[in-house]
Amino acid sequence: MQIQMLGAARTVTGSCYVIEAASHRFAVDCGMHQGNAEIEKRNKHSAAYRAAELDFILLTHAHIDHSGLLPRMVKEGFSGPVYCTKPTQDLLDIMLLDSAHIQEMEAEWANRKRARRGGSFVEALYTREDAAQAAALLKPQDYDRLFSPASGLSVCFRDAGHILGSSFLELTVNEGGRQSQLLFSGDLGRPKALIVKDPERPGIKADYLFMESTYGDRNHKDEGRSREELAEAVAYASARGQKTIIPAFAVERTQEIIYTLFLLHKEGRLPRGIPVYVDSPLAIKATEIFRRHGEYFDREARELLNNGEDPLSLPGLVYTPSTEESQAINRQQGPAIVISASGMCNAGRIKHHLRHNLWREGAAIVFAGYQAVGTPGRKIVDGAKSLTLLGDEIKVAAKIYTIGGFSGHAGQSQMLDWVEAFHHQDLKVFLVHGEEKAQQTLAGLLRGRFGLNVSIPAYLEQITLEPGKTPALHPDPSLSAEKTINWPWLLKESEDRFEQLKAGLAGAGSKSWADQTEIREQLQELNKRLMQIVSQLQAR
Numbered sequence: 001m002q003i004q005m006l007g008a009a010r011t012v013t014g015s016c017y018v019i020e021a022a023s024h025r026f027a028v029d030c031g032m033h034q035g036n037a038e039i040e041k042r043n044k045h046s047a048a049y050r051a052a053e054l055d056f057i058l059l060t061h062a063h064i065d066h067s068g069l070l071p072r073m074v075k076e077g078f079s080g081p082v083y084c085t086k087p088t089q090d091l092l093d094i095m096l097l098d099s100a101h102i103q104e105m106e107a108e109w110a111n112r113k114r115a116r117r118g119g120s121f122v123e124a125l126y127t128r129e130d131a132a133q134a135a136a137l138l139k140p141q142d143y144d145r146l147f148s149p150a151s152g153l154s155v156c157f158r159d160a161g162h163i164l165g166s167s168f169l170e171l172t173v174n175e176g177g178r179q180s181q182l183l184f185s186g187d188l189g190r191p192k193a194l195i196v197k198d199p200e201r202p203g204i205k206a207d208y209l210f211m212e213s214t215y216g217d218r219n220h221k222d223e224g225r226s227r228e229e230l231a232e233a234v235a236y237a238s239a240r241g242q243k244t245i246i247p248a249f250a251v252e253r254t255q256e257i258i259y260t261l262f263l264l265h266k267e268g269r270l271p272r273g274i275p276v277y278v279d280s281p282l283a284i285k286a287t288e289i290f291r292r293h294g295e296y297f298d299r300e301a302r303e304l305l306n307n308g309e310d311p312l313s314l315p316g317l318v319y320t321p322s323t324e325e326s327q328a329i330n331r332q333q334g335p336a337i338v339i340s341a342s343g344m345c346n347a348g349r350i351k352h353h354l355r356h357n358l359w360r361e362g363a364a365i366v367f368a369g370y371q372a373v374g375t376p377g378r379k380i381v382d383g384a385k386s387l388t389l390l391g392d393e394i395k396v397a398a399k400i401y402t403i404g405g406f407s408g409h410a411g412q413s414q415m416l417d418w419v420e421a422f423h424h425q426d427l428k429v430f431l432v433h434g435e436e437k438a439q440q441t442l443a444g445l446l447r448g449r450f451g452l453n454v455s456i457p458a459y460l461e462q463i464t465l466e467p468g469k470t471p472a473l474h475p476d477p478s479l480s481a482e483k484t485i486n487w488p489w490l491l492k493e494s495e496d497r498f499e500q501l502k503a504g505l506a507g508a509g510s511k512s513w514a515d516q517t518e519i520r521e522q523l524q525e526l527n528k529r530l531m532q533i534v535s536q537l538q539a540r
């Protein structure tokens with residue numbers, strides 16, 4: 001059996017394994033690569049997936065970093081079934097269309113810019129039509145029920161407790177009279193998270209575990225205090241007449257925050273009459289889907305529902321689906337809570353709310369989810385003094401809160417507890433979906449505590465699995481070249497330019513005043529850029 005890592009290898013986004021087993025070729029997850037431009041290039045260079053040759057796809061959950069390339073696969077000729085749980089199907093119906101809409105808008109924007117410069121036309125990664133076709137391929141499956149997507153293969157979805165409908169996958173492969181069992185953790189939830197149930201335990205004795213490692217190097221701090229922390233943030237900003245801005249993933253995080261605000265309101269701990277805006281069309285639709293699927297909620301949330309209470313509602317809650325309603329929030333004076341997407345501040349309406357509030361002293365920005373490297377959210381959390389948003393340089397004067405207890409991911413000790421419950425000495429572990437530092441730390445603990453064989457595969461790496469043999473990893477040859485940047489050469493280039501600049505500036509006084517001011521402006525711009533690079537290098 002061969003498994004190729006097409007994403008989330010030493011990084012957190014783009015989850016996808018392409019597997020060749022029992023004479024079939026299929027994928028587990030098909031996520032979009034998100035982060036900086038370099039990482040996002042992988043979305044367009046999608047030939048490696050060989051979409052038309054995939055027999056079927058298994059999806060662990062609806063998050064775009066696990067599902068977002070599905071329409072791209074359809075665009076490139078994939079037409080097989082896509083298996084997932086029922087809530088995942090319902091969420092994907094809206095999320096894939098939303099993602100396609102973003103792709104179309106980005107392409108349109110890029111084309112307008114290119115037209116002015118005379119550049120060539122760019123095509124959207126995929127369109128709403130591709131997304132609708134992809135959604136039509138979804139085939140819902142129940143949790144805890146074995147099914148066979150193709151001969152020699154059987155699959156079971158188990159509740160991963162990460163978002164509504166999320167699962168980890170048990171895959172049994174029968175090949176040449178021998179059986180192998182694989183476990184794909186997908187994104188593993190945090191026990192005691194709001195709304196969703198706790199992650200289940202696997203029902204198989206897995207030979208291979210492909211496990212996420214997002215929080216491999218840390219536990220969530222003050223997990224039990226998230227409700228207090230949110231109350232503190234809101235109290236801080238509203239006492240100063242300012243807004244509390246909460247960047248939140250549209251799915252799950254938004255609903256958890258509404259739920260928490262519902263509880264705070266019930267306890268009389270929210271400022272009286274404070275408006276709570278849910279300012280993301282996708283989050284609004286997702287909240288409605290959550291409402292329809294109360295049977296998947298955990299016990300506490302189901303009890304509320306049985307008592308006739310609605311944990312996803314509270315007085316002052318305002319949905320703002322239209323752009324006009326969204327813009328009106330920024331004209332409204334006084335305290336308010338604004339929940340908006342995207343969760344990492346790299347897209348969507350949240351950018352506007354940050355532009356209007358990040359520079360205000362007394363405002364509060366609350367981060368409640370993982371912030372990937374390269375995103376504006378990560379820069380703010382890492383202590384940036386200012387950042388560029390929608391083309392403007394915005395200083396950071398608002399108070400920044402990071403609340404760990406809202407994370408959808410298990411922390412380090414929770415992952416170890418999960419593995420402890422079923423590990424055995426022959427279990428081979430592959431860590432995915434994490435940054436390298438987190439992965440190294442978790443690998444060390446898994447080896448040290450349980451004596452497990454742990455690998456950390458790289459992007460495009462091929463893994464050969466044969467029963468009874470040590471897994472063989474084959475790195476992609478293109479990778480090492482891509483991974484090295486010649487810093488000394490680049491620095492030498494800059495130094496040479498600076499020598500020329502010094503020499504040139506000595507005679508700059510004889511230029512016309514208009515020229516001199518223009519050069520001054522460019523030099524100031526250059527200094528600003530250098531400052532940005534230096535502050536990025538110094539950031540934690």
Ligand SMILES: [Zn+2]
Nearest residue numbers: 061063162187
């Ligand atoms: Zn996820």
Ligand SMILES: [Zn+2]
Nearest residue numbers: 063065066187
């Ligand atoms: Zn993920």
